[in-house]
Amino acid sequence: MKQQLQKISESQKASWNKFSRGWKKWEQKLYDHMQPTSDGMINLLKPEGSQIILDIAGGTGEPGLSIAQMLNEGKVIITDLSDEMLNIARENASKKGITNVEFKACDVSELPFPDNTFDAVSCRMGFMFFPDMLLAAKEIRRVLKPGGKFATAVWGSSDKNFWGTAIGNTINKNMNLPNPSPDAPGIFRCGKSGLMIDIFNQAGFNNSSETEVICKLNCETAEIYWELMTEIAAPIVASMENADEAMKAKIKKEVCELINEKYPAGNVVIDGIALLIYGEK
Numbered sequence: 001m002k003q004q005l006q007k008i009s010e011s012q013k014a015s016w017n018k019f020s021r022g023w024k025k026w027e028q029k030l031y032d033h034m035q036p037t038s039d040g041m042i043n044l045l046k047p048e049g050s051q052i053i054l055d056i057a058g059g060t061g062e063p064g065l066s067i068a069q070m071l072n073e074g075k076v077i078i079t080d081l082s083d084e085m086l087n088i089a090r091e092n093a094s095k096k097g098i099t100n101v102e103f104k105a106c107d108v109s110e111l112p113f114p115d116n117t118f119d120a121v122s123c124r125m126g127f128m129f130f131p132d133m134l135l136a137a138k139e140i141r142r143v144l145k146p147g148g149k150f151a152t153a154v155w156g157s158s159d160k161n162f163w164g165t166a167i168g169n170t171i172n173k174n175m176n177l178p179n180p181s182p183d184a185p186g187i188f189r190c191g192k193s194g195l196m197i198d199i200f201n202q203a204g205f206n207n208s209s210e211t212e213v214i215c216k217l218n219c220e221t222a223e224i225y226w227e228l229m230t231e232i233a234a235p236i237v238a239s240m241e242n243a244d245e246a247m248k249a250k251i252k253k254e255v256c257e258l259i260n261e262k263y264p265a266g267n268v269v270i271d272g273i274a275l276l277i278y279g280e281k
Helices: 002-025 027-045 064-068 083-096 133-143 162-174 195-203 222-232 234-240 245-262
Strands: 052-056 075-080 101-105 118-124 144-155 206-220 268-280
Touching (some): 002 083, 002 234, 064 101, 075 083, 118 133, 133 195, 162 222, 162 234, 162 268, 195 206, 206 222, 222 268
Parallel strands (some): 075 101
16 A cells, blocks of 8 residues: 555655646746635634644645745745756745745655654645645644644635646547546545545544635636646646647647637636635644
């Protein structure tokens, strides 16, 4: 089982390394898209003073860098599977003059930290990709101090997130792909209300809660939507890798038609729903 989990993690690492350039290119749009989840997590964790906080699946740096700016004498350790993502996070920290932050490439299923290390843990849009979510939750609880707080954000159900299904469903339909197992790592894996609460409870967290948050992806045009999604959405676009140019053109045409039917040109702002889940050790 451990070997299987490691194989999945290695595949994910390679994929996110490959797509890291897209995340850098579209950083501002992605920042705006997910800012409501960052704000919600920070409001739950209430970082302050000399706290030591862990940000898991930190990607290009958020919300870890924003949290670091709220700590007077504390620090944030940002972790991710992808070295390339962390390199971008380092650049962003340097640009903003944030020095109370450290970076470490590691796997959430084997966090390289002693028990009872952190005052709080954040994880934005990473949990649904963890091969073994219960193991991840237990590891996070292990490294939290007694009374420590954990907040995570995941995408809600696919029917509430057209930004993901417009391209994802079109690719699946044209490529005749089978529906993925609901238990397999994927963008909407944690979207069912109550699922994450169950995992938190099984892992031993107390005072668990779940809240919906509205997120808006502002792409302006269908063309920009296509370009952004094909450059950042590793789990979705990987399934299109074996398509020939004619098939890719067909998929693009259908996706752009879907977007243009729903939104006027120049005003492609797509609503989505995320879930904030919170618990304490």
